[in-house]
Amino acid sequence: xAKTTLYLGPTIRRHTPERRxxxxxxxxxxxxxxFTVVVxxxxxxxxxMKNACVIVPAAxxxxxxxxxxxxxxxxxxxxxxxxxxxxxxxxxxxxxxLLNMNPLDSYNDERVMEYIKRNLAETLDNFSLERxxxxxxxxxxxxARIRGWICEIPSKYAGxxxxxxxxxxxxxxxxxxxxxxxxxxxxxxxxxxSNPQVIQSEVLYSEHGSKKEFxxxxxxxxxxxxxxxxxxxxxxxxxxxxxxGGKSGRTGVLTNVxxxxxxxxxxxxxxxxxxxxxxxxxxxYTVEETIDLEEIDSVELESVEACVEPxxxxxxxxxxxxxxxxNVTSGExxxxxxxGDALQFIRKSKRRYAAIILDINNSNEQNDMKSGDRxxxxxxxxxxxxxxxxxxxxxxxxxxxxxxLEENRGILVLNTLTRSREARKAVLSKLSEKFKFIAKxxxxxxxxxxxxxxxxxxxxxxxxxxKDQRGRIVGEQVNNSEEVKLGTxxxxxx
Numbered sequence: 001x002a003k004t005t006l007y008l009g010p011t012i013r014r015h016t017p018e019r020r021x022x023x024x025x026x027x028x029x030x031x032x033x034x035f036t037v038v039v040x041x042x043x044x045x046x047x048x049m050k051n052a053c054v055i056v057p058a059a060x061x062x063x064x065x066x067x068x069x070x071x072x073x074x075x076x077x078x079x080x081x082x083x084x085x086x087x088x089x090x091x092x093x094x095x096x097x098l099l100n101m102n103p104l105d106s107y108n109d110e111r112v113m114e115y116i117k118r119n120l121a122e123t124l125d126n127f128s129l130e131r132x133x134x135x136x137x138x139x140x141x142x143x144a145r146i147r148g149w150i151c152e153i154p155s156k157y158a159g160x161x162x163x164x165x166x167x168x169x170x171x172x173x174x175x176x177x178x179x180x181x182x183x184x185x186x187x188x189x190x191x192x193x194s195n196p197q198v199i200q201s202e203v204l205y206s207e208h209g210s211k212k213e214f215x216x217x218x219x220x221x222x223x224x225x226x227x228x229x230x231x232x233x234x235x236x237x238x239x240x241x242x243x244x245g246g247k248s249g250r251t252g253v254l255t256n257v258x259x260x261x262x263x264x265x266x267x268x269x270x271x272x273x274x275x276x277x278x279x280x281x282x283x284x285y286t287v288e289e290t291i292d293l294e295e296i297d298s299v300e301l302e303s304v305e306a307c308v309e310p311x312x313x314x315x316x317x318x319x320x321x322x323x324x325x326x327n328v329t330s331g332e333x334x335x336x337x338x339x340g341d342a343l344q345f346i347r348k349s350k351r352r353y354a355a356i357i358l359d360i361n362n363s364n365e366q367n368d369m370k371s372g373d374r375x376x377x378x379x380x381x382x383x384x385x386x387x388x389x390x391x392x393x394x395x396x397x398x399x400x401x402x403x404x405l406e407e408n409r410g411i412l413v414l415n416t417l418t419r420s421r422e423a424r425k426a427v428l429s430k431l432s433e434k435f436k437f438i439a440k441x442x443x444x445x446x447x448x449x450x451x452x453x454x455x456x457x458x459x460x461x462x463x464x465x466x467k468d469q470r471g472r473i474v475g476e477q478v479n480n481s482e483e484v485k486l487g488t489x490x491x492x493x494x
Contacts, residue, residue, distance in 0.1 A: 012039070012126070013126075013128065014130060015045055015082055018041065020039070021040075022036060022037070023039070024037075024090060027119035027120060028118070028122075033089075034089075034090040035087055035088065035089055035120070036061070037085060037124070037127065038066070038084075038086040039083065040069065040073070040085075040086070041083055042082050042084060043073060044076070045082055046082065047082045048080035049080055049081040049082070050081065050082050050128070050129050050132035050134075051081060051083045051128045051135040052076075052080075052081035052083070052135065053085035053087060053137050054084065054085070054139070055087055055137065055139045058145060058166065061086075061088045062386075064420070066086055070384065071419065072084055072086070082129060087104065087124075088104070089104065112137075113137060145166060146164060146166050147164075147165040147166055148164065149164050150163040150164060150188070151163050151282065153274045154274065155192070155274035158194045158272060159193035160192070161191075161272070161274045161278050162191045162192070163188065163189070163190050164191070166186065167184070167186060168186055168187045183206040185204055185205075185215075186204070186205055187205075188202065188204075188205055188282065188283065189202045190202075203216065204218045212284070214283065223415050227413055227415070230411065230413045233355075233411055234355050234411070235354065237264060238265070238355075238406075239264070239265050239266075239352075239353045239354055240266050240355045241266075241269070241355070241356045242266060242267070242268045242269070242357045243357065243358050243360060244269065244342050244359055244361075264354070265334050267335075267338065268335060268336070269345045270337065270339060271339070273339050276290070276337065276339060290336075290337045342392075343397065346404060347400060351404065352405065352406045354406050355405075358392055358401075358413070358414040358415075361417070362386055362387055362390060380393070384418060384422070385416075385418045385426075386417035387417035388414050388415065388427075392414075395430075395434070398435075399434065402434055
């Protein structure tokens with residue numbers, strides 16, 4: 001059982017509205033398998049059920065529904081329970097633990113209940129409300145079964161970069177292919193040990209003998225489509241800057257998607273060298289040239305950036321200094337990859353870009369907004385806003401990104417990942433202070449919004465318009481969030 005409960009005593013069994021606690025627990029007589037249990041008390045004390053335990057689908061524990069108090073409250077209402085327990089296989093630091101299959105995901109309902117009763121029943125019962133009997137075990141939809149754990153790479157920023165493979169959810173398209181004898185589709189995912197609730201990157205692949213074919217055109221996220229469509233506003237061969245990686249740029253997935261679809265030149269900035277190593281070795285990412293931002297100043301950076309100038313090579317004289325061991329010649333490369341801090345890059349850079357794609361997740365509590373506005377502070381904290389990082393919503397940083405955009409036609413594209421209306425409102429408020437035109441699209445199956453803002457020379461005040469018109473929405477597509485369906489496991493009462 002969880003050792004922490006030994007120190008909580010009877011208080012753990014008392015209903016405390018909106019309290020959320022997390023524990024690591026170990027099955028009976030085992031030390032190499034570890035689960036996470038979240039205990040959340042609903043605002044509704046006298047719900048239909050006292051206790052419900054939801055088995056979180058594999059590879060989905062990072063979703064807002066399971067990782068935040070807001071999401072837990074919504075799930076508790078769906079389950080009609082006063083106390084909600086969430087349980088999933090924990091990501092551990094020990095690779096030997098990572099190689100274990102998830103026993104809650106590998107069996108049918110009867111076997112899941114048998115495993116829980118044999119190994120976890122006593123612990124779960126200790127988390128139930130006082131004067132209550134029984135816990136209803138529930139599942140959410142279908143799980144993405146883990147195929148295997150691929151590697152752990154040490155990282156000074158993320159602790160460890162972990163790569164795993166899961167069996168991809170089979171849409172009707174893939175069901176049809178499988179019936180016709182086509183190969184199984186898998187998804188390769190990257191996660192950080194420092195922030196295991198967020199899938200940093202994902203790409204589909206199939207196997208042909210010992211060779212893996214990464215399917216960059218089979219997009220796993222609707223926001224990839226939205227970002228690609230945004231490139232329709234960018235003239236071919238113009239420069240595009242991708243800051244960070246967020247859900248998929250870090251391993252080159254977003255870059256590869258754009259390379260497949262558009263004729264532009266890209267500068268990609270990634271902080272963590274361990275991530276670049278993972279991208280090259282496990283995600284099929286080919287880097288033409290890598291520049292370390294720590295080794296160059298603003299003047300040298302300008303020379304490097306000339307390598308992606310949208311002009312004929314003979315018209316550009318700038319070349320990279322030999323000390324960087326670079327064989328880059330001006331205008332020849334389609335992609336340059338910078339290792340270093342994205343904030344440092346935009347402060348050093350003097351080049352103009354047709355588009356800046358901001359794809360950096362909010363993964364560090366220290367990056368939360370320091371604001372006197374309590375609404376903004378709570379709305380942009382990392383537990384609610386998964387993307388973008390609030391650092392890039394600071395006024396001075398937005399001003400610098402705006403300065404780097406081409407006059408009158410440059411666009412800033414960012415992925416807003418949240419299911420919180422408060423967080424979305426806070427992000428739009430920050431953007432509307434700096435940009436005249438804002439378009440937003442809510443993706444149908446994820447709690448993610450694609451935001452596009454356009455730079456304009458003349459501010460609203462200069463034309464005598466009201467200031468509150470600067471954040472005018474020029475296009476919006478909003479779809480209802482996917483319905484959450486809970487089902488009780490067969491014989492699912494402890």
